[in-house]
Amino acid sequence: xxxxxxxxxxxxxxxxxxxxxxxxxxxxxxxxxxxxxxxxxxxxxxxxxxxxxxxxxxxxxxxxxxxxxxxxxxxxxxxxxxxxxxxxxxxxxxxxxxxxxxxxxxxxxxxxxxxxxxxxxxxxxxxxxxxxxxxxxxxxxxxxxxxxxxxxxxxxxxxxxxxxxxxxxxxxxxxxxxxxxxxxxxxxxxxxxxxxxxxxxxxxxxxxxxxxxxxxxxxxxxxxxxxxxxxxxxxxxxxxxxxxxxxxxxxxxxxxxxxxxxxxxxxxxxxxxxxxxxxxxxxxxxxxxxxxxxxxxxxxxxxxxxxxxxxxxxxxxxxxxxxxxxxxxxxxxxxxxxxxxxxxxxxxxxxxxxxxxxxxxxxxxxxxxxxxxxxxxxxxxxxxxxxxxxxxxxxxxxxxxxxxxxxxxxxxxxxxxxxxxxxxxxxxxxxxxxxxxxxxxxxxxxxxxxxxxxxxxxxxxxxxxxxxxxxxxxxxxxxxxxxxxxxxxxxxxxxxxxxxxxxxxxxxxxxxxxxx
Amino acid sequence: xxxxxxxxxxxxxxxxxxxxxxxxxxxxxxxxxxxxxxxxxxxxxxxxxxxxxxxxxxxxxxxxxxxxxxxxxxxxxxxxxxxxxxxxxxxxxxxxxxxxxxxxxxxxxxxxxxxxxxxxxxxxxxxxxxxxxxxxxxxxxxxxxxxxxxxxxxxxxxxxxxxxxxxxxxxxxxxxxxxxxxxxxxxxxxxxxxxxxxxxxxxxxxxxxxxxxxxxxxxxxxxxxxxxxxxxxxxxxxxxxxxxxxxxxxxxxxxxxxxxxxxxxxxxxxxxxxxxxxxxxxxxxxxxxxxxxxxxxxxxxxxxxxxxxxxxxxxxxxxxxxxxxxxxxxxxxxxxxxxxxxxxxxxxxxxxxxxxxxxxxxxxxxxxxxxxxxxxxxxxxxxxxxxxxxxxxxxxxxxxxxxxxxxxxxxxxxxxxxxxxxxxxxxxxxxxxxxxxxxxx
Numbered sequence: 001x002x003x004x005x006x007x008x009x010x011x012x013x014x015x016x017x018x019x020x021x022x023x024x025x026x027x028x029x030x031x032x033x034x035x036x037x038x039x040x041x042x043x044x045x046x047x048x049x050x051x052x053x054x055x056x057x058x059x060x061x062x063x064x065x066x067x068x069x070x071x072x073x074x075x076x077x078x079x080x081x082x083x084x085x086x087x088x089x090x091x092x093x094x095x096x097x098x099x100x101x102x103x104x105x106x107x108x109x110x111x112x113x114x115x116x117x118x119x120x121x122x123x124x125x126x127x128x129x130x131x132x133x134x135x136x137x138x139x140x141x142x143x144x145x146x147x148x149x150x151x152x153x154x155x156x157x158x159x160x161x162x163x164x165x166x167x168x169x170x171x172x173x174x175x176x177x178x179x180x181x182x183x184x185x186x187x188x189x190x191x192x193x194x195x196x197x198x199x200x201x202x203x204x205x206x207x208x209x210x211x212x213x214x215x216x217x218x219x220x221x222x223x224x225x226x227x228x229x230x231x232x233x234x235x236x237x238x239x240x241x242x243x244x245x246x247x248x249x250x251x252x253x254x255x256x257x258x259x260x261x262x263x264x265x266x267x268x269x270x271x272x273x274x275x276x277x278x279x280x281x282x283x284x285x286x287x288x289x290x291x292x293x294x295x296x297x298x299x300x301x302x303x304x305x306x307x308x309x310x311x312x313x314x315x316x317x318x319x320x321x322x323x324x325x326x327x328x329x330x331x332x333x334x335x336x337x338x339x340x341x342x343x344x345x346x347x348x349x350x351x352x353x354x355x356x357x358x359x360x361x362x363x364x365x366x367x368x369x370x371x372x373x374x375x376x377x378x379x380x381x382x383x384x385x386x387x388x389x390x391x392x393x394x395x396x397x398x399x400x401x402x403x404x405x406x407x408x409x410x411x412x413x414x415x416x417x418x419x420x421x422x423x424x425x426x427x428x429x430x431x432x433x434x435x436x437x438x439x440x441x442x443x444x445x446x447x448x449x450x451x452x453x454x455x456x457x458x459x460x461x462x463x464x465x466x467x468x469x470x471x472x473x474x475x476x477x478x479x480x481x482x483x484x485x486x487x488x489x490x491x492x493x494x495x496x497x498x499x500x501x502x503x504x505x506x507x508x509x510x511x512x513x514x515x516x
Numbered sequence: 517x518x519x520x521x522x523x524x525x526x527x528x529x530x531x532x533x534x535x536x537x538x539x540x541x542x543x544x545x546x547x548x549x550x551x552x553x554x555x556x557x558x559x560x561x562x563x564x565x566x567x568x569x570x571x572x573x574x575x576x577x578x579x580x581x582x583x584x585x586x587x588x589x590x591x592x593x594x595x596x597x598x599x600x601x602x603x604x605x606x607x608x609x610x611x612x613x614x615x616x617x618x619x620x621x622x623x624x625x626x627x628x629x630x631x632x633x634x635x636x637x638x639x640x641x642x643x644x645x646x647x648x649x650x651x652x653x654x655x656x657x658x659x660x661x662x663x664x665x666x667x668x669x670x671x672x673x674x675x676x677x678x679x680x681x682x683x684x685x686x687x688x689x690x691x692x693x694x695x696x697x698x699x700x701x702x703x704x705x706x707x708x709x710x711x712x713x714x715x716x717x718x719x720x721x722x723x724x725x726x727x728x729x730x731x732x733x734x735x736x737x738x739x740x741x742x743x744x745x746x747x748x749x750x751x752x753x754x755x756x757x758x759x760x761x762x763x764x765x766x767x768x769x770x771x772x773x774x775x776x777x778x779x780x781x782x783x784x785x786x787x788x789x790x791x792x793x794x795x796x797x798x799x800x801x802x803x804x805x806x807x808x809x810x811x812x813x814x815x816x817x818x819x820x821x822x823x824x825x826x827x828x829x830x831x832x833x834x835x836x837x838x839x840x841x842x843x844x845x846x847x848x849x850x851x852x853x854x855x856x857x858x859x860x861x862x863x864x865x866x867x868x869x870x871x872x873x874x875x876x877x878x879x880x881x882x883x884x885x886x887x888x889x890x891x892x893x894x895x896x897x898x899x900x901x902x903x904x905x906x907x908x909x910x911x912x913x914x915x916x917x918x919x920x921x922x923x924x925x926x927x928x929x930x931x932x933x934x935x936x937x938x939x940x941x942x943x944x945x946x947x948x949x950x951x952x953x954x955x956x957x
Contacts, residue, residue, distance in 0.1 A: 399789075399791070399803075401791040401800060401804070402789060402790065402791055403778045403779055403790045405779065405783045407786065
């Protein structure tokens with residue numbers, strides 16, 4: 001056989017593929033997800049009609065999302081298949097797009113506090129990522145419908161947009177597990193069912209169930225006069241941001257005005273929001289409460305909450321900030337729980353607390369709740385595993401040949417997961433340090449009244465999806481005075497924190513995009 | 517009894533040696549070279565063929581068998597042979613040898629249709645654990661899930677004066693125990709009240725685990741308890757030993773040369789300290805202070821490696837060494853090299869199978885001192901001449917009831933206690949009296 005001609009050879013070899021990632025297919029899927037998500041705007045539209053406010057901003061936002069979504073879907077139509085690699089891009093882009101969808105009603109409403117696109121986008125990202133920090137300086141001037149939209153974005157973002165899509169949409173054109181795992185927090189997710197779709201459905205049913213219980217309780221407190229400050233709107237609004245550990249409140253002073261019983265109830269549900277949902281499901285739906293006591297992460301989670309509350313209480317009591325009695329205990333516990341579960345509610349203005357208490361709260365911002373919960377930050381299970389990794393390192397320093405598997409709940413954790421945990425914590429802390437430095441430098445550049453400790457707090461609160469921090473960024477403050485650069489950085493931090501850093505950082509590597 | 521034996525390797529041969537006199541044996545093996553020497557030396561029938569084949573078993577006449585012993589080195593072949601036999605002859609008792617403790621677990625759960633399973637690894641582990649748990653013991657056995665122990669001691673000059681040189685009725689013996697027998701030279705002396713134990717005697721004691729420990733302390737004062745054991749080789753036998761020792765609260769270090777194996781063992785045994793290292797590396801032995809261990813167990817597959825590692829460990833200061841040996845001639849080599857105890861897993865397995873073969877009612881039969889004495893574990897029949905009698909009324913006919921198990925609990929009877937029907941009696945007796953004792957109960 002004669003050798004192929006040069007032209008034939010070149011044809012067979014072909015041109016190199018520019019990208020190893022299916023961007024077209026990714027765009028198609030993201031557009032489709034946003035199109036469905038836009039249905040959520042109908043809820044505040046209905047509320048607007050109920051309160052005699054204008055539903056136009058929401059309907060317009062929904063229409064824009066549907067039109068843009070459909071257009072992108074059409075433009076990228078084709079027969080394609082998405083694989084694990086595209087999952088990172090899908091998740092990252094979906095959350096960017098979702099924050100844009102959340103921002104549209106703010107822009108269309110003509111609300112002067114949010115008329116700059118960057119500010120509106122910040123508010124949207126703070127919503128979906130359940131961060132609970134705000135640009136708003138006067139929350140209470142907003143119409144009911146817009147306030148409810150803020151709350152609703154946190155509720156939708158709490159368990160995850162993709163998890164919602166998996167549970168609700170008839171068919172997602174990608175292997176669900178990869179997406180599911182890059183979105184739901186924590187290194188290891190225990191499947192509730194062999195099928196990922198069933199798992200997603202059960203998680204959402206549990207989530208909706210818990211929300212309904214809290215709405216019922218808070219409505220009852222308001223109606224029965226147990227808490228005269230709590231009206232029906234506020235009851236629903238707070239229920240929507242408690243389970244997802246969001247932290248948005250329609251009140252300027254967060255939960256400060258409410259009765260003790262309301263605050264204690266919210267404490268309980270914030271704690272619940274920080275528990276692994278798979279564990280809640282096993283303990284309450286499958287009626288195996290013994291699972292709670294046997295779970296390593298849950299035990300440490302509760303122990304850390306108790307420890308954090310106690311330390312905070314002692315500091316405040318010894319510092320003479322709060323007086324003794326039930327209210328002192330309540331304020332210490334409330335703040336410790338709110339910060340550690342990355343909710344961001346406040347029962348008192350903790351920005352004015354002494355430095356030692358502030359340091360304690362910053363420390364708690366790095367704890368987070370359990371894996372598979374709605375909380376942000378590092379998560380207790382990673383601390384558990386890191387502690388075990390370090391202990392093993394020390395042992396191996398003395399005994400180089402020793403073989404020690406790391407165990408969690410008596411099961412051996414594979415080495416890949418352990419490496420992922422170490423890498424995550426390194427990346428997380430690295431990003432936090434760089435961000436804190438940038439915020440502090442940028443603040444001094446623009447003459448913003450932000451102490452270094454405050455900058456550290458803001459960086460930790462943004463990356464951990466907590467929300468309020470200290471100084472001007474405290475629970476009663478606003479992020480409005482920050483420069484555009486700082487605002488953009490904070491948006492990036494919330495996004496990184498919600499998706500747990502790695503799925504986004506992966507996109508910055510050359511080998512993600514190229515085969516060679 | 518008509519006994520079918522499948523597999524004529526080391527285990528099979530040992531069983532033939534023990535059973536050929538009293539029973540009719542039919543040995544099946546694939547390899548004629550293994551069958552030939554058996555047929556020459558013993559009066560047994562041999563059949564060349566696959567013991568896991570229904571055709572072979574049926575033609576050999578397994579339907580007429582009282583007992584089938586499947587003891588090839590292949591677990592699955594043994595299990596299949598037993599199951600086919602059960603299908604052909606439901607009344608035949610089947611004994612299966614396995615090297616995988618997992619089959620033992622399945623059998624304990626009642627999910628394997630086999631009458632009795634002997635796991636080489638578990639038996640080996642018990643043999644080692646016994647010799648460590650009671651350091652002065654020469655050989656021990658357990659009955660009733662470990663509630664009753666049988667321990668054999670060599671009385672030495674240093675043994676406590678509380679038991680040596682005084683008449684037994686005046687000696688202060690640990691509670692819940694009895695001397696079953698005193699072996700002096702070639703004779704067995706019955707432990708009557710006036711008898712005196714002397715240095716050089718070998719005594720057999722039946723008692724609770726606590727009593728066995730107390731005896732150990734009396735026989736070898738100050739030997740202390742074992743807390744630090746090193747096991748070389750994390751094969752199945754090594755793991756089985758480690759598990760048993762860990763259950764007794766003994767600290768275990770394991771040394772395994774294969775990385776994956778080491779990881780596997782570390783995952784399976786959370787409380788063991790597992791090292792991925794070669795047991796022959798003096799630097800490693802020095803660094804980890806292996807020489808400080810009280811006992812070293814050599815459980816590698818290769819006899820020569822075991823011998824080398826054991827010798828090296830002795831050089832590094834380990835006082836007590838136990839080695840597994842796989843080839844029978846190796847025993848002498850090891851003993852000559854100064855290894856304290858050698859255990860042949862196949863011999864241990866064969867011994868256990870032979871014990872079971874003695875009497876279908878016997879849960880566990882222990883053979884002592886080359887078959888001269890036996891310990892029987894027999895459930896008392898309602899019609900027995902002993903039922904309703906107190907223990908002091910029973911005539912001694914070269915047999916002694918060391919303990920009874922009533923409703924799952926071990927009782928160490930005193931003279932006034934009464935034997936009831938249904939009690940499991942653990943009896944120490946001379947081999948020649950076994951049929952007589954079995955008849956009486």
